[in-house]
Amino acid sequence: MASKKFLYVNRKAPHGSIYAQESLEVVLIGAAFEQDVTLAFVDDGVYQLLQNQDTAGIGAKNFAPTFRALGDYDVSQIYVERESLEMRGLSKEDLMPLTYEDEDDDWAEKDSIHVVSSDELADIIEQQDVILNF
């Protein structure tokens, strides 16, 4: 079966609803079936990638560290909309570092997160076969 290009669009903050956690689970399942997976973080979705999330005080599961497993599932295309970051006073330095090992480049460790403009993200959306929204 030819693999399809799957885009997961994440627009919700991480702990106020179950969307973010469910999205991450579906992404990992999709990646296990060796599909071509791309993630986009837009609007409050950018908050999912903030560093230093500690949910001990609210009695909820902290799924943020699970994002670091994405590289091992060959999910290396993570796009964050610059406009969404700026509106929230955030920059790439506020986000957790996510990396993958590039098999075409002697397994060099590379950044998975790319901050892109709205126009660039619009092109990325256009290139997909399947788009799933969370």
Place this chain on the structure above:
Amino acid sequence: MSVLHIVNKSPFDRNSLDSCLRLAKADSPILLIEDGIYAVQKNTAAAERMQQALSNHPVYALRSDLQARGINPDNIIDGISLVDYDGFVELTTEHDKLQSWL
């Protein structure tokens, strides 16, 4: 006794905070919880609204909700007070009415 206003939605996702600020009487306190706490950060598109709100209302935010979301408590808009769950309970007992802007 004044009304305690509680906002639990992100100011960038819903208009709950705006409705609260429009309809809350001067001096009545506002407590930010859950995704409502994203309004505490400096340099956001909501910072000016919060700054104005602080001249009319005492504003509180639940510390555990900041920590859960990775928001640094040392870098929030001046004048916002952080409370723990005990402070949350205290605020609710100090006011005879609650308005939750769901």
